[in-house]
Amino acid sequence: MNNFSYTPAATAKEAIGIRKDKKDAAYIAGGTTLLDLMKANVEQHPQLVDINMLPFKGIQETTDGLRIGSMERMSDVGENALVVQQYPVISEALLLSASPQLRNMASIGGNLLQRTRCGYFRDPAFPCNKRNPGSGCPAQQGDNRNLAILGTSEACIATNPGDLAVALVALDAVVTLENAKGKQRRVPLLDFHLLPGTTPQRETVIEPDELIVAVTVPAAAHARKSHYVKVRDRASYAFALVSAAVGLDVQGGQIRSARIALGGVGTKPWRAQEAEKLLIGKPATEENFRAAAAAAVRGAQPREHNRFKVEMVQKTVVQALQELMA
């Protein structure tokens, strides 16, 4: 870890101002991702700008859905009655994340910007294209058990490790960003994270002078009837080997709309729209769920140690859909 200075910011303008002048500075919210990476020397920031005082708060019902301020904590959102009742997949994904201590600290904005758990990325002694562009990707021939099978590239196969983003991307969430001029723009979460391609160091569309203000989620029948299933190496406090966020709107025995997103398998939170399409207009049967799950992993490119994910994530999708209908 390097020496750094610390500045609390009272307003978004002040925070962005500092960051604009000092490109290497970083915002700190809960610090649960940032400080880990700094301690491991993966990131070096001469200055930290504390954004916890910013008024990006609130878990509210809006005219067309749900709005979550970026400074809300994972635990507060996960336990919020509105979220539990109307958007269960979000609550479940949050409460299956990390540990109570971490959830009490970690913010929603920070959660969307958490970085991969790839062991090579997190140890600067290794080459890694994401951390050090052009240095190589030892994971391709090495420890790739936890890495991605979908959306990978020659340059990088790192998984986006988060749970919340998988639930949010399933429900068509939109991220609100604000820049130095106080201008806001809205980016669908689907487009917020980037595929690694040849530039794995670029993970999201957020610009250095932008802050995440809030996340909004449209209300929908498939949001009310939604569910998250996470498979991991131990019973709690572990990232997903695979996970599935699903939502269904079934009327008169027919699926009217479906939402399926996969975690632990994609280089970004993985929305499986082809799989969803297969379900529309069909009855909610195991057979149809299986066909959808198979479509969800079409084109998967597993490596030596993560081959199992192809099958495991399909089973998880089927389980999630079945539990939803049970």
Place this chain on the structure above:
Amino acid sequence: MDTTEPAFFETNGPGTGGVVGLPLDRVDGFAKVTGQAKYSAEYKLPGLTYGVLRTSEIARGKIQSIDTTAAAKEPGVIAILTHLNLPKLAKTPNDAEGKKAIGAPMGFLPLTSDQIHYAGQPVALVVADTYDRAVHAATLVRVQYATEKPIVSFLDPKAQLFDPLKVQDGKTPGHTKRGNAQEAFAAAPVQLTATYEHAINHHNPMEPGATTAVWEAADRLTVYESTQGVTRTQKALSTMLGLPTEQVRVITKYLGGGFGCKGSSWPHTILTVQAAKAVGRPVRLSLTRPQMFTGMGHREDQHQTLKLGATKDGKLTALIHEKTSTTSPWDNYAEPNSRIINLLYACPTFESTYQLARANVMTSTFTRAPGEAPGSFAIECSMDDLAYQLGIDPLQIRLLNYADKDPTNGKPWSSKSLKQCYARGAELFGWSKRNPKAGMTRQGRYLIGWGMATASYPVHNNQGTARVRLYADGHAVVQTGATDLGTGTYTVMTQVAADSLGIAPDKVRFELGDTQLPTAPNSGGSVAAGTVSSSIYMAAQDVWQKLTKLAVQDSKSPLYRAKAADVVVEKGRLMLKTDKTKGEDFMALMKRAEMADIEGMGNGKYGAGYETGRAAGPADSGHQDDKGGHSMHSFGAHFCEVRVDPEVGTVRVTRWVSVHAAGRILNAKTARSQIIGGSIFGIGAALMEETFRDPNLARYTNASLGEYHIPVNADIPDMTVEFIEEHDPYINAMGVKGIGEISMVGVSAAVANAIFHATGKRIRSLPITPDKVMNSLAV
């Protein structure tokens, strides 16, 4: 029996109302939860400075240049040690003679050459006036390497297997042969051959390795050290420094776990001492969590092939064991897995061999139940296979092959209550209701399975001394240079001292963890409880002998002119054996004699040394029970229920029963905690613990507790633990066998056997992660 010592049983028989065995709360509990207990990196000394290690990125090569200019310019930086300026040592472990003299676990000391042998090898030690400044400066040291391609493990195509004559630092022969196992196997009507894989495991005690070094004078050193043995550290340091032993003082008042990784003196300790010498101020250094993966050893990656020959009715006729594992560039270390395979069952023939390959890793070391833990995985899974193949209950197959005497040498056991452990465990678990068929018990979407396994651990040979000072006002100070790993040594020894002296536990102050106190062995190999308790008991006997002598010469004493041999002591009262109304309290006697206090010394022998009535030789001399008339071991049994998700392969342990017989149990509560802790350690190894070494760069990819998984509370069910009462007069004066390691033996097999019962699929590769279970069910 040829013991020359009194035994605790004689004066503390049933009904004497002592505190030994009772579930006393920890005497150090309050100090720990209120933060008053000082660990080795918590001593605030005047002028204290902070050391931080910079370690090697590469696993093999040479340091071409090391540039410390930028780091040295940082504010607060006091010194930077590298191989170019490390103060010279009298001895290093870099040659065989030095290694032996030091008792070093590893035949190489970093910062003594430009060679890089393993990733994570220290290359520089930065000392600064604050910890943060040292951390920052360490990142600024520039190291240029000439990199070579490393050898990663015994599985590396470049690796060369060799046949060591001895393993585990010369303690265990590389070959063992009893009868003709090859012939017996070839002729056996039932033949099973299986290969078992064990991942690299790391100890990861809560408290990392830590050293605070203070040079009190040019030739006098004090070290606050996170170690399982102050004496061994003292010897290692004084030898390397060329100082007389007594010039080095080592203090360990509290330890946050060890599990074997603190059983030896590792490089960071002497490097911190040298840093303190260089800067002329005290230096504190604590390994970081990632450094814990390359700083204090590990359990090595290993394959075992076990061939088992049996008759059609399930009697063993042959066991042939081969182990292949990775060792470091310098040492022939392998856990002695064969020991337990040779010992557990009445099998007439046995053969074992070890194969090693040198790779660019640091030396592996004792890890809780070294050898017994992975060895029991192999034998106890194969026994399960045999049971299923022949349609015999797994518990029954073990009873069929029950060893009434030690199969390795034909000696009688000093005590063995394994049958009682089996019976009680089976009863608590409800084993008789087991479905004999595997893969047949469903509960909703889950498969349910039951498994069991045997546990055993040797009573190693050891000894230690203790001092008792008994005051005329009824208080006592009891001292020995033992360590408390956090498991309850302070508490149980307070209980032993109280009963031995006939006073209440709150009248006893027990002190440990300092080389200025009488010498005790390393707290390792499960020897601490037996040796230390016996030495305290013997020291109390020394006090009573002195006081008896005083009483029989004191004309005012009711015991005046009695024969010393006719005087007994119970609960602090000296009295005539034949007429217990004649006697007096020690306080009355001492007050009359105007004695403020009286001291006694005691030597507690453990294992064969005790049995043959002679000193056991140097501390840590290893397992030597062949010299006595008995074979000495503790035994136990684990019963496990698992719930397997057959779709995605997740496994949860849902019920657990452990029953052990390990001689006298000193404290029902701390003993139960030990067994629970050891079982959880084993469940971790069974289901999730694995350090991954990159197959090209020989560097660990998950050196953190975020990605190296150990069980969390949600993984562990309520555990049932019981002990079988066992009175063993051959072990030591206290009859204590020790329970630190047996708690883990057999655990991974019990889990694997339960998974087999649930699914009908045998997984022989640890850890048994969901992907392995799911794949096993797909085929």
